[in-house]
Every structure is written in structure tokens, then in C-alpha cells.
Amino acid sequence: MHNVVIVGGGPAGLSAALSAAAAGAPVLLLDSNPRLGGQYWRQPDESFGDQGSQHFDLETGLLLINAVKARKEIEVWSGAQIWSATHKDGVNTLRVLVNGKEKIINTGNLILCTGAYDRTLPFPGWDIPGVMTPGGVQSLIKGHGVLAGKKVVVAGSGPFLLPVAAGVVKAGGSVVELLEANKSRRWITSLFVVLENLSKIKEGFYYIKTISEAKVRARFGYAVVAAHAGVNGELDSVDVAKINRNFKIKKVRNVKCDVAAIGWGFTPDTTLAGTLGCKQIVAKDGAVVVSADSNQQSSVAGVFVAGEITGIGGSELSMAEGVIAGLSAAKFVGCKVEVLKAHRARRAKKQRFATALINSYPIKDGWKSWVHQETIICRCEEVKLKDLHYAIDELGATDSRTAKLLTRCGMGMCQGRICGRSVVDLVADQLNVSPTDTDRISAVNRPIITPISLGQLAAGE
Amino acid sequence: MSPAEIKFYFDDQEVIGLTGQSVGAALLANGDRILRKTRFNEKARGVFCGIGVCFDCLVVIDGLANQRACITEIKAGMKVQTQAGADA
Numbered sequence: 001m002h003n004v005v006i007v008g009g010g011p012a013g014l015s016a017a018l019s020a021a022a023a024g025a026p027v028l029l030l031d032s033n034p035r036l037g038g039q040y041w042r043q044p045d046e047s048f049g050d051q052g053s054q055h056f057d058l059e060t061g062l063l064l065i066n067a068v069k070a071r072k073e074i075e076v077w078s079g080a081q082i083w084s085a086t087h088k089d090g091v092n093t094l095r096v097l098v099n100g101k102e103k104i105i106n107t108g109n110l111i112l113c114t115g116a117y118d119r120t121l122p123f124p125g126w127d128i129p130g131v132m133t134p135g136g137v138q139s140l141i142k143g144h145g146v147l148a149g150k151k152v153v154v155a156g157s158g159p160f161l162l163p164v165a166a167g168v169v170k171a172g173g174s175v176v177e178l179l180e181a182n183k184s185r186r187w188i189t190s191l192f193v194v195l196e197n198l199s200k201i202k203e204g205f206y207y208i209k210t211i212s213e214a215k216v217r218a219r220f221g222y223a224v225v226a227a228h229a230g231v232n233g234e235l236d237s238v239d240v241a242k243i244n245r246n247f248k249i250k251k252v253r254n255v256k257c258d259v260a261a262i263g264w265g266f267t268p269d270t271t272l273a274g275t276l277g278c279k280q281i282v283a284k285d286g287a288v289v290v291s292a293d294s295n296q297q298s299s300v301a302g303v304f305v306a307g308e309i310t311g312i313g314g315s316e317l318s319m320a321e322g323v324i325a326g327l328s329a330a331k332f333v334g335c336k337v338e339v340l341k342a343h344r345a346r347r348a349k350k351q352r353f354a355t356a357l358i359n360s361y362p363i364k365d366g367w368k369s370w371v372h373q374e375t376i377i378c379r380c381e382e383v384k385l386k387d388l389h390y391a392i393d394e395l396g397a398t399d400s401r402t403a404k405l406l407t408r409c410g411m412g413m414c415q416g417r418i419c420g421r422s423v424v425d426l427v428a429d430q431l432n433v434s435p436t437d438t439d440r441i442s443a444v445n446r447p448i449i450t451p452i453s454l455g456q457l458a459a460g461e
Numbered sequence: 462m463s464p465a466e467i468k469f470y471f472d473d474q475e476v477i478g479l480t481g482q483s484v485g486a487a488l489l490a491n492g493d494r495i496l497r498k499t500r501f502n503e504k505a506r507g508v509f510c511g512i513g514v515c516f517d518c519l520v521v522i523d524g525l526a527n528q529r530a531c532i533t534e535i536k537a538g539m540k541v542q543t544q545a546g547a548d549a
Binding site for chain 2: 032034039044045046047048049117118127128129130131132133135136137138139140143144145146148229233234269379380382412413414417451
């Protein structure tokens with residue numbers, strides 16, 4: 001019998017497991033990856049040897065991972081895919097595939113640390129093999145020792161582009177362009193936040209040092225606005241545009257590359273929390289996040305949430321939230337433990353830095369002008385912008401949900417994880433209205449956690 | 462210690478990957494970037510998100526369609542095929 005079940009083995013989940021176990025609660029930690037660490041501390045098989053050079057701070061990750069492994073109160077299921085989840089009368093039922101076998105978990109006490117994935121924006125040619133997310137390029141390097149291509153363009157917006165460019169350089173690749181769409185570096189102006197978070201500044205300089213040693217220069221106010229395939233159907237070049245403050249194109253030139261890693265910050269993966277009925281809200285940047293109280297409890301009693309699903313904030317904020325979630329969950333199951341003032345103060349400090357960072361990298365409306373009528377919006381169902389416009393202009397769709405039902409946009413295998421957020425923006429744009437919170441939240445509503453085939457289920461028990 | 466080599470097949474061609482690598486990673490290392498053709502426009506697709514979110518790197522593995530190459534670990538003798546359409 002496990003008192004606390006935790007989903008996700010990244011910075012938040014590892015921290016939650018340790019604090020819950022230290023408070024006396026037995027823990028079951030479910031992780032979909034083959035190895036603990038999440039996306040941030042992703043590592044290849046141990047036979048690859050020391051991976052420190054691909055990380056700014058793998059030491060912290062290894063400390064947490066080894067501590068989790070050492071505690072006998074914590075049981076870890078790696079490679080565990082949750083495909084369905086329901087909540088009824090205080091009991092959460094998770095259906096999990098572990099090594100091809102289905103297991104069913106019933107628990108009243110859950111901590112969800114399901115993380116985030118790269119936010120992408122559609123543009124002409126973004127479905128060509130070779131166009132990838134920065135997180136994808138990084139996971140290939142960190143988790144598999146594979147460089148996706150030799151000549152890499154890294155573009156989009158946000159601080160994550162730096163470690164990805166640095167990782168490509170360290171793996172022996174060439175970063176032919178490093179493009180940040182935003183010009184301002186407004187976080188410099190919030191000096192107090194910078195000073196109280198010097199470790200994050202150190203991390204930034206570490207990446208900048210690596211990329212400048214390779215003579216890569218970051219360009220601000222530029223974006224990749226189109227990709228082109230060669231005769232073999234693979235990526236051959238991208239159109240790099242100088243853009244204005246609102247992301248409207250000013251001037252374009254063509255750049256040859258094998259890989260374009262393009263990302264616009266992150267989207268929290270709130271699917272599991274949403275399915276269990278946890279209240280979701282829309283953050284200032286338009287991302288849907290799970291609402292959490294000061295003890296990291298969601299709107300569902302006994303279901304706690306920590307890390308990126310409560311708002312994008314990076315590994316340190318995730319760890320701070322994870323500790324509080326672990327303590328709160330332990331208290332919920334009867335352990336004599338309290339969340340301390342110091343825990344809350346640490347979380348508040350990391351939160352201030354995260355907020356300053358998010359405010360510094362806004363995604364401006366002008367990206368919609370890069371999208372043409374023939375541009376694929378939904379990669380799974382191959383729905384084009386003109387199909388969405390037809391649903392609105394000719395079939396009378398008055399919101400993104402109806403446009404989705406009329407076109408199947410966002411109804412494919414990924415269940416709108418990739419296009420959903422953009423579709424809400426594109427539909428509202430065509431209707432000449434602002435997206436509502438209801439539009440945004442309904443776009444992340446997914447009945448299945450992970451689509452699996454009947455064959456996989458039949459192969460189980 | 463260095464990772465062991467693992468032999469598997471992609472469209473009947475022998476490919477050597479390393480312990481713990483995903484099908485997608487081992488194929489990229491081998492220079493194979495096109496993993497499927499879409500069912501309506503027959504457009505080439507490959508690894509996009511790399512972490513199991515986007516379902517774009519779908520391949521047929523040992524006869525089972527719609528497997529995510531980016532999160533499926535390679536095994537000796539595994540038969541991986543380019544997926545055409547839904548291929549179910």
C-alpha cells in the first residue's frame with residue numbers, strides 16, 4: 001500500500017518524493033521515461049559514462065536521483081505510461097502500462113508533476129523533417145548522444161534557446177544562426193530579482209561562454225518564418241526574417257541548414273490534472289495552468305500539483321514547489337509535518353525570477369502573419385489555415401471548439417497538444433475577437449492521457 | 462565502459478544503434494530522417510518534439526503501427542518500417 005502516488009520523475013517529482021518520504025509517507029513514483037530526471041536532467045544509458053559536460057548542473061540532479069533510489073520508502077516505476085485517469089468520490093484511478101502490462105492504481109493522494117513541452121508556432125514548412133523543437137534536439141543529445149544534424153539553426157524566443165545552442169556546440173555541431181525574436185532584455189531592469197537569483201545568472205553566462213567560444217553570435221529581433229525541403233523531402237534551408245516589435249516581417253533572407261530547432265517557451269502538460277477535474281486557469285502569457293493553493297493542493301482535495309504544470313518557472317521553482325507538495329501530501333495522509341516559512345520563502349524567490357523571465361519574452365501577435373492559407377496548422381490531421389477559415393467564413397463556426405469539430409483540427413493522435421494553443425489564437429483572429437479563458441481551457445481538454453493501440457492493451461493482462 | 466552496439470532493421474536495412482537509444486535517435490544517427498508519409502498528402506515526417514508529445518515520428522515496429530520512434534528503445538533484431546498513412 002502506497003500512501004502517496006507521484007506522477008513525474010523530473011525536478012518537481014523527485015523533490016516531492018524525497019520530502020514526502022522524509023515526512024514518513026511511503027511513496028510510489030511513476031515516471032514515463034526509462035530513467036529518472038525528467039527533461040531537465042535527461043541522461044542516456046549509464047554505459048555512456050559521465051554526462052556532466054552536457055549539463056549546467058547535473059550534480060544536483062544526480063544527488064536527488066540517487067537519494068530517491070536509496071530510500072526504501074520510495075518505489076519507482078520507470079517506463080510507466082498512464083493512458084487513462086478518472087476521479088470519483090475522492091479516489092483517483094490511474095490505468096498504467098508498465099513494460100506492456102496494464103496496472104490499475106487507486107489512490108486518494110496524488111502529486112502531479114507532469115511538466116511541460118516546447119511551445120511551437122505554425123509556419124510554412126514546419127512539418128518538413130529536420131524542423132524540430134529545441135527540446136527535441138536537446139533530448140537527442142542528452143538522452144541518446146545523437147546530434148540531429150551538423151548545421152543547426154536555433155530560433156524562437158526564451159532563455160531555453162541558450163542551453164540548446166550550447167549543447168549543439170558541445171556535441172560537435174555548428175550553430176549557423178541563433179535567433180531570439182524579442183529585442184528587449186527587460187529583466188535586467190528588475191535588478192532586485194536578478195541579485196537574489198545569482199545562480200540563474202551564472203547559468204546564463206555559462207551557456208553564453210560556450211556559444212561565444214564557438215563564435216556563435218545571437219541575433220535579436222529575428223525569426224525563422226518559413227522552411228524549405230530539398231529534393232529528398234528533408235529540410236534544406238529556412239527563411240530568416242528581421243521582425244519588428246510585434247513580430248511582423250521586415251526583411252527576409254535564406255539560410256542553408258540541416259536542422260532548425262524552433263521553440264517559443266513552454267506549454268504546461270495539464271492533461272492528467274484536467275482529466276481528474278483539477279481547476280485550470282489561464283496564466284498571463286495565455287498558457288493554461290493548474291490552479292494550486294499555498295500548499296500546492298489543486299481544487300481536488302488530496303491531489304497536489306508541482307512544477308511546470310502550475311506555471312512555467314524552471315527547475316529551481318519546480319524543486320521548491322515539489323518539496324511543499326511532498327510535505328502537504330504527507331500531512332494529508334496523517335504524517336505529523338508542516339510546511340515551513342522557509343519553504344514558502346524559497347518558492348516565492350524562485351517565482352519572482354520566473355515571472356520576470358516570462359515577462360521578458362512575450363510572444364507577439366505578428367506571428368500569425370507568417371502563416372499562409374496553405375500552411376498546415378494541425379500536423380496530425382493535415383488541416384490547413386484555409387480549412388479553418390472555411391469553417392468560420394462559410395460554415396459559421398463562432399468559436400475554436402466548433403472550428404475544431406468541423407475541420408478535425410487538433411483531433412489527431414497528439415490531441416491538440418501541438419496546435420491547440422495556436423488554433424485558439426488563429427480562430428479568434430479570423431473572428432476578430434480575443435480568445436476567452438473558456439476557449440483556452442477547452443483546447444487542453446483531452447479524454448485520453450496517452451493514446452495507445454488496442455494491440456498494446458491486448459498484449460497486457 | 463562504453464555503450465554496446467545493437468543491431469536492428471529499418472525497412473529491411475541493417476542499422477547499428479547503441480544501448481538505451483530510441484529508434485528515432487538511432488535512425489537519425491544513421492542519417493535516416495524520414496520516418497513516415499502522411500495519410501492524406503503523403504508528406505514526409507520525422508522526429509519533431511523528440512519527447513513523445515507530437516506523435517509525428519510514428520513508425521511500424523515488429524508489425525505494430527503508430528509506435529513513437531522517439532520514445533521506443535531499440536532492441537536487437539527489431540524490425541522497424543516507414544509508416545505509410547495510418548497503416549493500422
